[in-house]
Amino acid sequence: MCGIFGCFLKNENAAPLIHSALKRLEYRGYDSVGIATISNGTIFLKKGQGKIDEVHKNINLNDLPGNIGIGHTRWATHGAPLQVNSHPHSDCTGKITVVHNGIIENFNDLKIELQNLGHTFTSKTDTEVIPHLIEETLKNKPDLPFEEVVQETLKRLEGSYAIATIFSQEPNKIVCARNESPLVLGIGDNGIYFASDIPAFLPLTTRALHIDNGELVILTADGYKIKNIQTNQTIERLPETVDWTSDMAVKDGYPHFMIKEIHEQPETLRNTFRLQEHYLDLMSTFLDRATEIFLVACGTSYHACLAASYMFSKLAFLPTYPVYASEFIEQYGKSVNIDSTILAVSQSGETADTIAAVATAQQRAATILSLTNTIGSTLTRISRVYIGTQAGPEISVAATKTFTSQLSVLAQLALRLAKKRGKVSQSEIDILDAQLEKLPDIVDTIVKTQQEKAKQIAHKYANSKLLFFLGKGISTATAFEGRLKLLEVAYIPSVVFPAGESKHGPISLIEQDLPVIFVCQKDDTHKTVISNIMEMKARGAKIIAITEEDDHEIKNLADDYLEVPKNIPSILSPIPFVIPLQLLAYHMALEFNHNPDTPRNLAKSVTVR
Ligand code: F6R
Numbered sequence: 001m002c003g004i005f006g007c008f009l010k011n012e013n014a015a016p017l018i019h020s021a022l023k024r025l026e027y028r029g030y031d032s033v034g035i036a037t038i039s040n041g042t043i044f045l046k047k048g049q050g051k052i053d054e055v056h057k058n059i060n061l062n063d064l065p066g067n068i069g070i071g072h073t074r075w076a077t078h079g080a081p082l083q084v085n086s087h088p089h090s091d092c093t094g095k096i097t098v099v100h101n102g103i104i105e106n107f108n109d110l111k112i113e114l115q116n117l118g119h120t121f122t123s124k125t126d127t128e129v130i131p132h133l134i135e136e137t138l139k140n141k142p143d144l145p146f147e148e149v150v151q152e153t154l155k156r157l158e159g160s161y162a163i164a165t166i167f168s169q170e171p172n173k174i175v176c177a178r179n180e181s182p183l184v185l186g187i188g189d190n191g192i193y194f195a196s197d198i199p200a201f202l203p204l205t206t207r208a209l210h211i212d213n214g215e216l217v218i219l220t221a222d223g224y225k226i227k228n229i230q231t232n233q234t235i236e237r238l239p240e241t242v243d244w245t246s247d248m249a250v251k252d253g254y255p256h257f258m259i260k261e262i263h264e265q266p267e268t269l270r271n272t273f274r275l276q277e278h279y280l281d282l283m284s285t286f287l288d289r290a291t292e293i294f295l296v297a298c299g300t301s302y303h304a305c306l307a308a309s310y311m312f313s314k315l316a317f318l319p320t321y322p323v324y325a326s327e328f329i330e331q332y333g334k335s336v337n338i339d340s341t342i343l344a345v346s347q348s349g350e351t352a353d354t355i356a357a358v359a360t361a362q363q364r365a366a367t368i369l370s371l372t373n374t375i376g377s378t379l380t381r382i383s384r385v386y387i388g389t390q391a392g393p394e395i396s397v398a399a400t401k402t403f404t405s406q407l408s409v410l411a412q413l414a415l416r417l418a419k420k421r422g423k424v425s426q427s428e429i430d431i432l433d434a435q436l437e438k439l440p441d442i443v444d445t446i447v448k449t450q451q452e453k454a455k456q457i458a459h460k461y462a463n464s465k466l467l468f469f470l471g472k473g474i475s476t477a478t479a480f481e482g483r484l485k486l487l488e489v490a491y492i493p494s495v496v497f498p499a500g501e502s503k504h505g506p507i508s509l510i511e512q513d514l515p516v517i518f519v520c521q522k523d524d525t526h527k528t529v530i531s532n533i534m535e536m537k538a539r540g541a542k543i544i545a546i547t548e549e550d551d552h553e554i555k556n557l558a559d560d561y562l563e564v565p566k567n568i569p570s571i572l573s574p575i576p577f578v579i580p581l582q583l584l585a586y587h588m589a590l591e592f593n594h595n596p597d598t599p600r601n602l603a604k605s606v607t608v609r
């Protein structure tokens with residue numbers, strides 16, 4: 001996730017306005033920033049690594065000339081957060097300049113093709129193929145107007161993008177386009193703006209116009225023109241007035257970042273399928289050859305590791321050890337060695353306990369692999385291979401979208417390993433692949449259909465002094481994560497156990513009306529889970545089930561339930577099943593008027609041990 005903004009102003013200089021608008025988009029990424037303007041047929045460009053204020057202090061982003069310009073604030077996905085990888089990116093001649101939010105899936109093939117045609121690349125980004133490809137189209141079709149050159153070029157791109165481009169030889173236009181990454185126009189009295197999000201231009205205008213997938217926009221002194229990229233049809237659309245405050249706009253109209261981020265999961269999950277195959281293959285090759293594998297993480301990321309340990313063993317027949325990073329050195333610091341492989345998982349890539357565990361293992365010559373949401377973090381720098389989880393910045397302290405993104409990448413790794421190791425039939429793999437790809441839609445359905453019910457259940461059980469979370473098999477990990485979310489944001493004491501363990505002690509806490517949340521995926525644990533539910537019911541517990549929509553047996557036993565669509569393969573179940581638990585925790589926090597975005601005593605990134 002990055003932020004793009006640009007403007008075509010009537011009189012003023014564009015750069016100071018782009019600078020202040022990018023500040024309002026900084027919540028979308030803050031690894032680097034850049035602005036390009038156009039004046040008297042020349043492009044002026046400044047960019048730098050770091051947060052906007054730091055970069056501005058060093059290079060003054062405001063003094064670029066011209067009333068037309070484009071800008072970008074970056075959250076690194078392809079290429080480290082360095083100066084060379086900062087946007088805007090240019091073609092070989094420096095006449096075409098582009099900003100981009102999204103992921104170009106076929107950039108590697110395009111890059112090789114363009115390099116063979118003599119293009120020189122300066123960055124490691126996927127974005128840089130766009131200006132070079134436009135340059136190439138222009139070479140072949142020099143008579144086309146710039147917008148048509150861009151339109152032709154876009155037909156070759158696969159993946160997601162919101163782009164904006166300027167061309168020094170046609171200095172009186174900005175061409176923008178959208179496919180699966182947000183793009184919105186703002187129509188003001190002093191000019192036209194384009195942005196990733198409304199807050200960028202909210203102090204300038206409240207008249208906004210959303211651009212849809214597959215649309216191209218041409219901004220000129222006469223206004224805006226929208227066209228369908230494939231059909232070339234002109235699209236008539238008028239702006240609407242938005243009545244958001246700046247604070248609401250940053251949250252896209254949601255009251256809190258936590259609920260915004262829960263709702264973003266269909267999109268962030270889709271992004272996890274745009275990972276570079278090459279890295280998934282490389283990492284699964286390392287895992288396949290490993291003698292012993294430790295999955296090391298803290299908090300929510302540890303729960304992703306716990307789920308992954310079931311995925312790896314059940315799908316790929318590969319045993320792994322999930323370990324709390326804070327315990328790793330005590331438990332394995334002496335035994336970890338050259339034959340060990342560590343797969344560290346961390347949203348921030350900076351968690352002190354995770355880094356310390358990895359550093360210890362590295363000193364003892366273990367192989368370090370990692371999964372993180374923050375490219376350029378300490379973890380990426382000390383890993384042999386890392387994969388970015390593509391969830392974009394997560395602002396709410398409670399991790400939600402980054403958890404499901406981690407799970408999706410881990411499931412893709414497990415599937416690759418299963419293929420490599422030949423343990424699972426091709427038809428089974430095909431089914432799982434297909435189900436995995438359906439998850440964004442499934443999660444979308446859950447978020448849309450279960451929110452109101454989660455709110456009612458939260459209200460009904462808000463006075464409970466204690467809650468239980470139980471799950472069996474891979475759902476143990478889901479139950480652990482559901483309980484962590486509730487503890488974190490609603491501060492309700494709660495206990496979690498693998499359902500089978502409940503008889504070995506925790507059941508002594510059960511008394512009349514105590515709520516027990518069961519995560520009930522439909523697999524070969526089903527019968528035992530039903531017995532566990534009966535045990536709890538017999539002692540007066542109230543059962544809240546997270547269940548598949550057609551699981552009538554569970555629904556009939558439960559006092560309340562939240563449901564997910566049917567036929568979810570057990571191995572993928574933590575992704576959809578955790579969503580109702582995230583919603584429940586969120587609404588429980590609201591019951592007590594807690595701000596779920598900033599829970600007491602907690603920090604987003606725990607950089608002390
Ligand atoms: C839970 C949460 C924390 C983090 C943990 C690890 O909602 O946010 O438990 O999961 O501090 O952080 P990362 O993943 O950044 O290493």
